[in-house]
Amino acid sequence: MKLETYNGIIAMIQKYSCDDKSQKSDGQCSAKDQFSSARDLLPEIGKHFPGVSLKTLGSIFSQEYQKKMRKSHYHHYQGHVQDYYHQVYLQGVKQGKDHIILSLAGEVDLSPAQLARIILEKHLSGSEHDSESPRRPLVTRLMKEPCLIEDPLLAKEVHECIICDDHYGSFVDCIKHSIGHEYECKLKQTLDDLGLTYIDEDQMRDRGYDKTPDCKLEVPIAVDGHVVNWIESKASFGDEYSHKGYLKDQFWSYWNRFGPGMVIYWFGFIEELDVHQAKGIILRDSFPENIVTML
Structure with missing residues (x-):
């Protein structure tokens, strides 16, 4: 594939993603809409590049999405941002809402699995002002096996995020392997x-x-x-x-x-x-x- 063709595909991926987001009344996509649209736009992009297979387009899209997440990773892991995400989750639980983390991931444009890990880490650390974070191996194990999370509501939310995430998480790692x-x-x-x-x-x-x-x-x-x-x-x-x-x-x-x-x-x-x-x-x-x- 020529670099010019690749740049054209990237430009179209970014355009379709922005167009889809702007069509929402509040300017935000829910996480379910976000990932459904991502899958749906690939065949449409393929019409403009007839010599490029859907597998290739899917790989390019996944790589572009992961680059985007790496660039914004630091911002989402800042202390006050983590506190905000955790508070939104707790407030949603009090209000009896479903798909709390998944919806929040769409609003802040972050991978659901990554956001679930951020909230899980904060939840395990206890106090919002507790500077001591849980050990990484423990969090990684719980992300691979959400059923081990003691809080059943949080376990359900984390499991949902992992299933719905096309680009991060233990399921995706298994698929790639x-x-x-x-x-x-x-x-x-x-x-x-x-x-x-x-x-x-x-x-x-x-x-x-x-x-x-x-x-x-x-x-x-x-x-x-x-x-x-x-x-x-x-x-x-x-x-x-x-x-x-x-x-x-x-x-x-x-x-x-x-x-x-x-x-x-x-x-x-x-x-x-x-x-x-x-x-x-x-x-x-x-x-x-x-x-x-x-x-």
């Missing part, structure tokens, strides 16, 4: 069908390697004139932010240890990012057909 595993299996099946011998990351870790790609070829192949010793599978779209992080934390380590290799972004990538071919890292959006094997 499952999709990643699915595409790793697809890569291995392709290698098996081609009769290429390889070792996977579990086998490499057994041999003492710390940072490992998904597959290390026992015999290198060539792709468009580039030697490939290892292959990394990414069940996501390769945008500038994520690709830069992967290069720093993973790809250059693989290159330094195993030599040149290939990264497959199954949901596509920005073509202008494929600038390290000469150094030994090539990008593809599927397993290439024109490979050359060693006789």
Whole structure:
């Protein structure tokens, strides 16, 4: 995908999101409306980009949303803001309201799972002026298993937020892990069908390697004139932010240890990012057909 196309998709995502929000009488979206609209707008955006799949659009949307949450993360975790969110929740409980945290998440434009965690942390700390926060492992465990929260109303609210959040939370983590595993299996099946011998990351870790790609070829192949010793599978779209992080934390380590290799972004990538071919890292959006094997 060209950078120009990617920028066009991002601009349209932002436009549709703003248009949907402005259509509300009070200028705010409920959390349910917010996430329903997010899913519904993707097919409409796809009409303007016929060569882009819905899976790719979904990955781009998810990455853009997470960037937005990271930028505003600090603001929502400030002490007085946490106090305000907790007070709104307590007031809603007194009034017998339902979907308190979910509705508040839509009003403040924050991920429901993140807001649920903020309110849970404040609730566990006791007094509004208590500066001692609960231990992070405890909060993480309760977010994964809301049924362990002693307050049944809060447990229900937290569970609802986790279920309704498309981008954060334990359910989303499980889905991402499952999709990643699915595409790793697809890569291995392709290698098996081609009769290429390889070792996977579990086998490499057994041999003492710390940072490992998904597959290390026992015999290198060539792709468009580039030697490939290892292959990394990414069940996501390769945008500038994520690709830069992967290069720093993973790809250059693989290159330094195993030599040149290939990264497959199954949901596509920005073509202008494929600038390290000469150094030994090539990008593809599927397993290439024109490979050359060693006789």
